[in-house]
Amino acid sequence: MNVGLLTGGGDCPGLNAVIRAVVRRVAAAGGRCTGILEGWRGLIREMTVPLTVAETHGIVGLGGTILGSSRTNPYKNPETDVASVRAHFEALGLDALVAVGGDDTLGVALRLHKDFRFPVVGVPKTIDNDLDAADFSFGFDTAVNIVVEAADRLRTTGESHRRVMVLETMGRRCGWIACYAGMAAGADYILVPEVPVDLGRMLDSLARRRQAGRHSALVVVAEGARLEGPADPACYPPRDAPGMPRPEGIGASVAWIIENRARVETRTLVLGHMQRGGIPTAADRVLATRLGLAAADLALRRRFGTLLTHRGGQIAEAPLTAENIGPRSLDLAYYDAAAASFA
Amino acid sequence: MNVGLLTGGGDCPGLNAVIRAVVRRVAAAGGRCTGILEGWRGLIREMTVPLTVAETHGIVGLGGTILGSSRTNPYKNPETDVASVRAHFEALGLDALVAVGGDDTLGVALRLHKDFRFPVVGVPKTIDNDLDAADFSFGFDTAVNIVVEAADRLRTTGESHRRVMVLETMGRRCGWIACYAGMAAGADYILVPEVPVDLGRMLDSLARRRQAGRHSALVVVAEGARLEGPADPACYPPRDAPGMPRPEGIGASVAWIIENRARVETRTLVLGHMQRGGIPTAADRVLATRLGLAAADLALRRRFGTLLTHRGGQIAEAPLTAENIGPRSLDLAYYDAAAASFA
Amino acid sequence: MNVGLLTGGGDCPGLNAVIRAVVRRVAAAGGRCTGILEGWRGLIREMTVPLTVAETHGIVGLGGTILGSSRTNPYKNPETDVASVRAHFEALGLDALVAVGGDDTLGVALRLHKDFRFPVVGVPKTIDNDLDAADFSFGFDTAVNIVVEAADRLRTTGESHRRVMVLETMGRRCGWIACYAGMAAGADYILVPEVPVDLGRMLDSLARRRQAGRHSALVVVAEGARLEGPADPACYPPRDAPGMPRPEGIGASVAWIIENRARVETRTLVLGHMQRGGIPTAADRVLATRLGLAAADLALRRRFGTLLTHRGGQIAEAPLTAENIGPRSLDLAYYDAAAASFA
Amino acid sequence: MNVGLLTGGGDCPGLNAVIRAVVRRVAAAGGRCTGILEGWRGLIREMTVPLTVAETHGIVGLGGTILGSSRTNPYKNPETDVASVRAHFEALGLDALVAVGGDDTLGVALRLHKDFRFPVVGVPKTIDNDLDAADFSFGFDTAVNIVVEAADRLRTTGESHRRVMVLETMGRRCGWIACYAGMAAGADYILVPEVPVDLGRMLDSLARRRQAGRHSALVVVAEGARLEGPADPACYPPRDAPGMPRPEGIGASVAWIIENRARVETRTLVLGHMQRGGIPTAADRVLATRLGLAAADLALRRRFGTLLTHRGGQIAEAPLTAENIGPRSLDLAYYDAAAASFA
Structure with a gap:
């Protein structure tokens, strides 16, 4: 054969x-x-x-x-x-x-x-x-471990400089990598496509954390999370605002919002193809x-x-059917578990 | 509360x-x-x-x-x-x-x-x-990854020197770590407590491998694997043989057998407590x-x-019952899958 | 005291x-x-x-x-x-x-x-x-090892997809990280601030590599490498070209040039702050x-x-003098050694 | 050519x-x-x-x-x-x-x-x-990093169980790996061939550490360190003592001494060939x-x-002369620097 x-x-x-x-x-x-x-x-x-x-x-x-x-x-x-x-x-x-x-x-x-x-x-x-x-x-397990290793590294430099670190992961249609890696890294907030983004809640959570004396934070964002929709427009740079270039990519956008609305230094890392390579x-x-x-x-x-x-x-x-090769969203029980770490 | x-x-x-x-x-x-x-x-x-x-x-x-x-x-x-x-x-x-x-x-x-x-x-x-x-x-997942990283390292030096490398893992009562890590590392033979050790079969397998032109091999052994029993006595150093000190530990014993019966240089590594520590x-x-x-x-x-x-x-x-905290053996389907890599 | x-x-x-x-x-x-x-x-x-x-x-x-x-x-x-x-x-x-x-x-x-x-x-x-x-x-040694691990990962996915992978490292004023990590990773081209960028030579080198049957390549670029100057204008998107947005950052710019001039799929990774964190x-x-x-x-x-x-x-x-805390450029002997890997 | x-x-x-x-x-x-x-x-x-x-x-x-x-x-x-x-x-x-x-x-x-x-x-x-x-x-750098990663893992399990962990490294003739890795791991004591072993001093140092409230310790030992000589015989199991089997290998011997003389649980890891393999x-x-x-x-x-x-x-x-390929001992300045961490 x-x-x-x-x-x-x-x-x-x-x-x-x-x-x-x-x-x-x-x-x-x-x-x-x-x-x-x-x-x-x-x-x-x-x-x-x-x-x-x-x-x-x-x-x-x-x-x-x-x-x-x-x-x-x-x-x-x-x-x-x-x-x-x-x-x-x-x-x-x-x-x-x-x-x-x-x-x-x-x-x-x-x-x-x-x-x-x-x-x-x-x-x-x-x-x-x-x-x-x-x-x-x-x-998936390899990708998640790569994200967590990056997150662990971002943590230490974020804490030294009292910065918020935004880590953008793969996941155009789903939040599995972001949620799973975020939970493993003890992320302070996680944004995924499956959960409507509530920027106000995110900013409140980061503010509570600062009030508790922690001046650094880690935010993990899936590539496919969307800011459009019910978000507070005050949070978000409108596409045509003069002198206010809208950043490219969800990670940079979220960092923009944190830096400009919460007034705290923020840095972004987009891990990209590194997540799909190597051992x-x-x-x-x-x-x-x-x-x-x-x-x-x-x-x-x-x-x-x-x-x-x-x-x-x-x-x-x-x-081999269309159903079996159909899409699968993040199990929201994981998101709830990860959210237990949010302030 | x-x-x-x-x-x-x-x-x-x-x-x-x-x-x-x-x-x-x-x-x-x-x-x-x-x-x-x-x-x-x-x-x-x-x-x-x-x-x-x-x-x-x-x-x-x-x-x-x-x-x-x-x-x-x-x-x-x-x-x-x-x-x-x-x-x-x-x-x-x-x-x-x-x-x-x-x-x-x-x-x-x-x-x-x-x-x-x-x-x-x-x-x-x-x-x-x-x-x-x-x-x-x-x-368990951490332990297995530690074993696999060690195995990947042993592979390269084993191949440079045409040696058999024997890696002893944790697992006093069960072969989960040895089997799972062995499969991940592409081990050439795996010994676990759940499967009666057949030293003749192991030596035959290593010999077939050499005949196929591969002069190095990796053998993974669970701490709790036992040589007693139906093993060919010709393979094994009797406890009281004069001038033939019986090695301590299962890894060293298996290495002794391979070195002395198959006449090929063999080295052993007992990973021990490293498997249970760290990130x-x-x-x-x-x-x-x-x-x-x-x-x-x-x-x-x-x-x-x-x-x-x-x-x-x-x-x-x-x-919380005695049954639920009772022992659990290796699922032999995993051993069969791992054995697909044996020569 | x-x-x-x-x-x-x-x-x-x-x-x-x-x-x-x-x-x-x-x-x-x-x-x-x-x-x-x-x-x-x-x-x-x-x-x-x-x-x-x-x-x-x-x-x-x-x-x-x-x-x-x-x-x-x-x-x-x-x-x-x-x-x-x-x-x-x-x-x-x-x-x-x-x-x-x-x-x-x-x-x-x-x-x-x-x-x-x-x-x-x-x-x-x-x-x-x-x-x-x-x-x-x-x-520095930690940063370089982080870059090399990322490069090793980018290699495997680049080869699977026959893509050029561009990795942007830290180094605003000097090319130490890019050059040292690039050498360790066997990079196919390296761009640093200390060596005037010759895009034509880079594209020729990548073309020779493809002719030799290798359809993937790794290009490492220091954050501070500059495309301005004697570069062939045909390589580079002018800032105001209609319908041709100039990419942000040196890594993305180099990727743009390779993708558009050499007509080969290219991906970029900017490692950023990950290089300065962690163990x-x-x-x-x-x-x-x-x-x-x-x-x-x-x-x-x-x-x-x-x-x-x-x-x-x-x-x-x-x-403690101004001289002793003055700047230090890449030792070009390292660049020459790294360049021995360019096609 | x-x-x-x-x-x-x-x-x-x-x-x-x-x-x-x-x-x-x-x-x-x-x-x-x-x-x-x-x-x-x-x-x-x-x-x-x-x-x-x-x-x-x-x-x-x-x-x-x-x-x-x-x-x-x-x-x-x-x-x-x-x-x-x-x-x-x-x-x-x-x-x-x-x-x-x-x-x-x-x-x-x-x-x-x-x-x-x-x-x-x-x-x-x-x-x-x-x-x-x-x-x-x-x-050498690779070997040292492998030892340090192992040491970091042994630390966490040693601390959980209040044990002394003894890590035996390569180095038959010299203490470079043991000393350099020991310093990087913050070892609490290091034994190398170049420095006469003073077991009494080691035990005193571990005792001071316990008095300071630290119940775990990490001891790094080069394969070639020797216990013979001026060591306090009270520390050491005589080769023929009845009912007192002399352990094999320097790591196990040192562990024996710590366990039996300092009365604290001790575990040994001999890293062996893992130190010379892999990436x-x-x-x-x-x-x-x-x-x-x-x-x-x-x-x-x-x-x-x-x-x-x-x-x-x-x-x-x-x-190419006999001198240039002659042996090289550990630079004792490194040992002194490492010893700054001993209690």
């Missing part, structure tokens, strides 16, 4: 552990693996590498993906690209495809399976932890390995049109 | 996050907390500190326990010590006690509750992950914080004789 | 190790220490704390400064503030002052010594490594401890109007 | 950075490099790999040595092995050899140069920092890169029979 393997969308720590596990399980069953380069683009253009146990040696703790990734979607040019995908899949002599990716990558897998009974197994991947298929997705944590390596082994099992048993889920600590098979 | 708080048994990263969370939740509800020093010993001898929000500031990421710990058990001298515990509990004006500890510490809590309706709430703590009450216990990981801080908040809630609601459990990702209340 | 101790200017890892060492040495000689809070502001306003061996326990590895810091300069209002400094110094019964800081903080010390024979000992501090008094200044490295703790011990010795021996230098690995006494 | 390159003796972090730098500099000069595998063994047996810029990509931050290492010494069997070294050097068409190693490896280089004008350039390597040629040798620190990568570039320059300029030195922060050429 020849199992193709591709990684699509934004990369995250743990992808190589998935690859390694698939290759080892398939090899142990007497099959072989073909690595498809750069996500779906590799099937459109037939860019592949052989994947053997020897070639995947030592990658369990390596960041990124040795297969490369892309956001290429063959359904943008279905007539040419979907046809190429099918033709190259045939030409490569593949019997199955394990596709590791987020909603976009798995959305393609879903359509291919629906349209052509394409023999695909999906492995959900989202560093933001925002896929319905998983309570916790690999890469994965132990938990991410283990979860990714378990998913890789399970995906190989499904492929070997020809359970196609399926997806792996990770819920309640268990990895299970589920149908 | 005056909530007493103690930490007993071996310390682990996350205890301070529990303490901080209890204090914050109790304070938010208008109560106050009293810290009992050094586990049950602090109630026997009335050694306490006040615990306020200000005094627990900045400890969420601090290793150890600011309250100190001990293995003192008042039921060893019940007439004097149990009486002291009850008298001091009264004298301190405590309304509830949150006890954070393993089977010993919680066993005392259980007896006190049975014998005297002592108003206690238990929080399970085990760095070894071997309590029935929790799928994953705080401290907790993000996941341990979050889990500990959630447990602390939930424990405070139980105390505030006077739900005594209870214990928190962490199963399927959920924290829940359960009765 | 009563030794005052203050930390001024931007904080950096190692300040607490200096404080601890001064306190221990002075205490061992039978003297005592008084901590001045928030730099010179603490002497203007008489904000102090006692500093004992017990109170400085456990801070050798703590980031920031337990004394707080500020950029307050009494010579801005000499009539009131300099007078206050002198009056409070008297009132506190201080015999000596150890001032830890950069050119601003030590400049005040220098003037006070010149004007009033103020009994001061200076300890140079600059995270940017840009003071003449030291080949290597404490805090100091071993080398910074050792250097800071050695400086603290030497500063205490000078104070105890009443060698005032002096400064410690760190040159050729040796710590020595020097007169 | 064809430059051979080998790494001998115990590996250490930074070797790959040396290799990478040599390869890049030689390639830039139009030459090429040949990697000799496993130290001198690779020349005896003609085991080589080509070393190109592409093949050394991404190794600057990789622990160990991609060339492998060994302690093989051709002068043990000079008639056969030295002859093989010379014959294979010829057969491989090598023009120069860069040998990276400690006193053994460089001792062979020295003899080969003396006996046959062998065209060799030496790069000193010692993780223990015990070679005369270098104030600081690459690998090198920034400073080690930079130093190794500078040495590699300088070694390539010497080879390209045919400056054979030379060695690189690292003194006063400068890298310089020196003759």
Whole structure:
């Protein structure tokens, strides 16, 4: 059996552990693996590498993906690209495809399976932890630990200078990273997309903290938190105010508001791509390995049109459906727990 | 309401996050907390500190326990010590006690509750992950990451010198740390108490690996793995063999066997107490914080004789019973997954 | 003897190790220490704390400064503030002052010594490594390691996505951090203030790299590198070009140029204040401890109007002069060594 | 020009950075490099790999040595092995050899140069920092940081349990790692080979500490510290005392003494090979890169029979002599500075 393997969308720590596990399980069953380069683009253009146990040696703790990734979607040019995908899949002599990716990558897998009974197994991947298929997705734990290490560093310099430090994390659609890392770092306020931003409450909280004698604070903000809406307009720089340039990005905007409304020195850090790179944590390596082994099992048993889920600590098979690759918001119980640290 | 708080048994990263969370939740509800020093010993001898929000500031990421710990058990001298515990509990004006500890510490809590309706709430703590009450216990994730970092370091020097590196981890009764960290590190063999040790199979596996051209290997061994029993006696140095000193400790014994039977240079590292110290990981801080908040809630609601459990990702209340604080072995599905990396 | 101790200017890892060492040495000689809070502001306003061996326990590895810091300069209002400094110094019964800081903080010390024979000992501090008094200044090693860890993370995601990653480091006046960290990270190009920026050469280098089959690259840029001047105007977005917003910051500008001129996806990370916070490295703790011990010795021996230098690995006494606290540029031999990695 | 390159003796972090730098500099000069595998063994047996810029990509931050290492010494069997070294050097068409190693490896280089004008350039390597040629040798900074991280972890658990923690570091002949790491960790006592061990003084110091209310302590011991000699026999378990097994290793012996003489719970950690593996620190990568570039320059300029030195922060050429590769003891000024933290 020849199992193709591709990684699509934004990369995250743990992808190589998935690859390694698939290759080892398939090899142990007497099959072989073909690595498809750069996500779906590799099937459109037939860019592949052989994947053997020897070639995947030592990658369990390596960041990124040795297969490369892309956001290429063959359904943008279905007539040419979907046809190429099918033709190259045939030409490569593949019997199955394990596709590791987020909603976009798995959305393609879903359509291919629906349209052509394409023999695909999906492995959900989202560093933001925002896929319905998983309570916790690999890469998330690594990202959170990177944020917490940065937050711990910002704390000490913030306290030395009595500054508010604003740390902007990944999370365009959801607040998992911001909330989870904020709770771990003992953040003094956290802003996430799932909770309407109440700037007045934030400023009150920071003021109470100062009254209690703590002149530094740490605010964690998810990239996707939005200031629009019911916020007190007095807090916020209007877009066209003369001589009042509106800062770019949510982190800088929140810092602007704190500095100008609370009159306290404030600094911002946008961690960006650092959150998705480098050595994965132990938990991410283990979860990714378990998913890789399970995906190989499904492929070997020809359970196609399926997806792996990770819920309640268990990895299970589920149908590859739009629901299962749908979005997942922050569990607000976590936000409430984190908010217990707010003054 | 005056909530007493103690930490007993071996310390682990996350205890301070529990303490901080209890204090914050109790304070938010208008109560106050009293810290009992050094586990049950602090109630026997009335050694306490006040615990306020200000005094627990900045400890969420601090290793150890600011309250100190001990293995003192008042039921060893019940007439004097149990009486002291009850008298001091009264004298301190405590309304509830949150006890954070393993089977010993919680066993005392259980007896006190049975014998005297002592108003206690238990929080399970085990760095070894071997309590029935929790799928994953705080401290475990930190320990595993420490082991994996050590393993990653041992790998590079092992490969430079074509040596087998044997890494002995904590785990007297269970193989959770060894198995989980071994899987994350891509260990070439793992020995745990739950799986009968088959030295012949281990040596065969290492030999296959060498035949495949890999002259270095990493073997992870839980402290509690046992060589006695069905092992091939040819593998093992008999205790009284002349001129053949039996090495101390399981790690050194396994290394002895590999060096002498497989004739390959072998080195051992026993990580010991380093695994239970220092900065907790993000996941341990979050889990500990959630447990602390939930424990405070139980105390505030006077739900005594209870214990928190962490199963399927959920924290829940359960009765404080011998079963719930009973032992928990390694889930062998993890061992099977880890074994997929063995040659 | 009563030794005052203050930390001024931007904080950096190692300040607490200096404080601890001064306190221990002075205490061992039978003297005592008084901590001045928030730099010179603490002497203007008489904000102090006692500093004992017990109170400085456990801070050798703590980031920031337990004394707080500020950029307050009494010579801005000499009539009131300099007078206050002198009056409070008297009132506190201080015999000596150890001032830890950069050119601003030590400049005040220098003037006070010149004007009033103020009994001061200076300890140079600059995270940017840009003071003449030291080949290597404490805090620098920590900052560099933080940059390198970030760079290692950016590498893996850059390679997965075939992107150029631009990492902007601290260094307003000098390129020490960018160059040293860039060399350690194997950066593919480095931009520093000391070397005129040649954007054409940078783009050629990145192009050669791509021709050699490497589609990702890492560019490290010091905050203070300047694009103005002899740069090819074709590379750079003019400030008023319609529909072409000029990006803010040097990192974003360089990324803009690479993305638009080399037509390759590019991402930027500005590490900012994270570089000056958190746990100091071993080398910074050792250097800071050695400086603290030497500063205490000078104070105890009443060698005032002096400064410690760190040159050729040796710590020595020097007169506190404008030259010794003058600026220090990157040693270009390091840049040449780093450039050996450019394609 | 064809430059051979080998790494001998115990590996250490930074070797790959040396290799990478040599390869890049030689390639830039139009030459090429040949990697000799496993130290001198690779020349005896003609085991080589080509070393190109592409093949050394991404190794600057990789622990160990991609060339492998060994302690093989051709002068043990000079008639056969030295002859093989010379014959294979010829057969491989090598023009120069860069040998990276400690006193053994460089001792062979020295003899080969003396006996046959062998065209060799030496790069000193010692993780223990015990070679005369270098104030600081690459690998040392990494080892020290690993020790300090372990010490920081031991601290928190030691304090929770009021235990003395004994940490045994590398350093068979010298106390550099123990002293430098001990100072960085704020160790309460440090034992090194260069300072006669005075157990009575150590016990007194720990007792004073307890009297000051600190019930935990950290003792750092170099592997090569010796208890023999003027030590109080009352402190030490005699080798043949009945029922009193003498512990193995210096760390365990010191712990035995503290536990039995001071009557305080004590635990030991022997860090061993973990200290020489894994990702090198920034400073080690930079130093190794500078040495590699300088070694390539010497080879390209045919400056054979030379060695690189690292003194006063400068890298310089020196003759390859027995003196220059002779031993180097701990600078006792460091020990005195570290001792300022002893109670």
